[in-house]
Amino acid sequence: MKKTIFLIIIFISIKSFAQQAGITELENQKTKVLNQIKILTDSVKNIELEIIAIKSKEIQKMVNDSTLKATVRRGAKLKKSASPVGELIGILTEDKEVVILDYKDGYFGVCTDSICGYMSDLWINKNDKINEFINTKETEEKELKRLETEYRLKSQKAKYAELEKTYIKKYGQKTYNELKQGYYWIGMNKEMATISLGSPNDINRTVGSWGVHEQWVYDNLYLYFEKGKLTSYQN
Numbered sequence: 092m093k094k095t096i097f098l099i100i101i102f103i104s105i106k107s108f109a110q111q112a113g114i115t116e117l118e119n120q121k122t123k124v125l126n127q128i129k130i131l132t133d134s135v136k137n138i139e140l141e142i143i144a145i146k147s148k149e150i151q152k153m154v155n156d157s158t159l160k161a162t163v164r165r166g167a168k169l170k171k172s173a174s175p176v177g178e179l180i181g182i183l184t185e186d187k188e189v190v191i192l193d194y195k196d197g198y199f200g201v202c203t204d205s206i207c208g209y210m211s212d213l214w215i216n217k218n219d220k221i222n223e224f225i226n227t228k229e230t231e232e233k234e235l236k237r238l239e240t241e242y243r244l245k246s247q248k249a250k251y252a253e254l255e256k257t258y259i260k261k262y263g264q265k266t267y268n269e270l271k272q273g274y275y276w277i278g279m280n281k282e283m284a285t286i287s288l289g290s291p292n293d294i295n296r297t298v299g300s301w302g303v304h305e306q307w308v309y310d311n312l313y314l315y316f317e318k319g320k321l322t323s324y325q326n
Contacts, residue, residue, distance in 0.1 A: 159191045161199075161221055167214035169206065173198035180208045191221065194228040258286060275314070279321045281305075284314060 165185050170177035173195040183203075193200025198209040215221070259267050262283065270287040279287075284307065291307040291314070298304075307314040313325040 159220065159224055160188055161191055161201075161215045161217070163187050163189050163201070163203075163210065163214050164216070167210050169201070169203075169208040169210050170198075171208055173200070173209040177209060180206065189215075191215075191224065194225050195232070275321065275324065277321055277323070280319055281307075281316060281321075284316075284321060288312070288314075 163183060163186065165183055165187075167183045169180040169183070171180055172178070187203055189199075189201040189203040191199050191201055192207070193209075194212070195209075197212055199212055199215055200209055201207065201215075212225070217225075255267070258270075262270070266283075267286075270283055273287055275284060275287050288309060291309055293308040295306040295308065296303065297306075302318050305316040307316065311326055314321055315323045315325075
């Protein structure tokens with residue numbers, strides 16, 4: 092009996108020692124991980140400081156390279172974007188000289204005290220040089236929009252030309268010409284109707300055992316399709 096109790100005590104002691112050893116090992120691992128986290132956190136902070144320093148140098152270079160400066164009145168709001176709802180960076184507490192780098196949609200892109208952002212042109216005292224800068228930027232913006240519109244129209248024309256080739260190949264030149272003139276007839280499919288009349292204002296769809304029935308609603312016209320074919324119309 093005594094021997095059994097002794098063995099039980101030894102077993103419990105060994106188990107407790109093993110558990111304690113396991114806890115100690117886990118605590119050591121935890122300490123190592125925390126140290127690694129601290130090292131990584133410090134590294135991230137150092138990198139962030141380096142980024143800030145580089146940005147500050149870049150801003151300072153832009154400021155030094157720019158010759159266009161203006162006085163901004165106290166109360167001007169510096170924002171992250173050229174928009175009335177742009178995120179606020181800060182508010183000037185005194186009249187301050189800023190460097191003008193950009194102009195867009197009634198907002199100047201400016202830099203002051205190594206901080207850059209946008210502010211409404213209402214806060215800036217303008218002179219002939221600044222007005223000339225505004226005119227130049229507005230002309231550039233108009234030209235850019237013109238080029239974008241021209242490119243978009245060319246792209247649309249190219250797509251339309253390819254689409255025309257597809258329709259002519261599919262329906263034939265004669266039928267396609269009739270569709271382009273706005274003709275419609277019983278038996279035409281929905282794609283042909285779209286080519287001829289454009290997309291409808293609304294589509295009322297009914298599904299039954301007979302299939303799918305659609306009513307296409309135009310301004311002064313109703314088309315009725317069954318199984319994808321025009322079966323009747325009302326005008």
